[in-house]
Amino acid sequence: MTVPVARRAHPEDLPRVAELAAEHAAYEKAAPPHPDLAARLHGLLFATESPRLRCLVAELPDGTVAGYATCSLELSTWEAAEYLHMDCLYLTETARGHGLGALLMAAIRREARALGVTRVEWQTPTWNDGAIRFYDRLGATSKEKRRFSLPVD
Template identity: 45%
Template sequence: MEIRFAENKDIYAIIDLCKAHTAYEKADYNAENKAESLEKLLFATDSVLKCLVVEADKEIVGYATFTKQVSTWDADYYIYLDCLFIQEHARGNGIGKQIMFAIKDYACSVGCSAVQWQTPDFNKRAIKFYKELGATSKTKERFSWKFDL
């Protein structure tokens, strides 16, 4: 197993994982035009979005995407973990912990002393995992305001 930054060749595997991830979180997903959009977001010279993939036996079995953001309250930068998903058959082998520590290492390398993320309240397995890492949580509701450009 290898955890590495995503490459162009991984785009369709990442899209498949995104689709599985949204199904797991009981959300809708539209894969239309995702390859082009993700390639721009991940591989543009000035890209702020980072993506780690987990490759096992020549198969991408997991991914995590994250970006550097700022907290006005803390007057500091942090890493926001947007997505973390591992296929069911690859869970329970310590991959999640390895990804989280890879993100922590990246955070430290860019001067961030915190990583923040969210997970649905029904994802008890993830909540248990994050608490075992030593993470704490805040109760908030996330809103999404979508509109046409």
């Protein structure tokens, strides 16, 4: 391979994806992922014929996985239709600015088309100006909302 590619993750990529997820959490000042994240991801990605989660990786020409994106189908009540929710998109600091984010977003859009949905939605922290500029350059639009979380325990 002589150019970077965005491709679906393979089972052997999951330890690296878990490392990147830990970097991602630290970058967003969030709690670290579950220590057994690679195994948990394996169950969501590869344990059934209809995986709940999809994971794409950005691979450099030397074979290094430098980023990932995850997505899953969600439902819009107001439209009574599914859409693809991109939960994460992360690139290592040294991989940013080299077109890998655009490769991953193009791969996410291909996933959406293959699933028969017409849009992708995601969120990013309000302080992540670099990501916001990137998404604006792609032609994405944003809505001002706040995300809430409520434990069920």
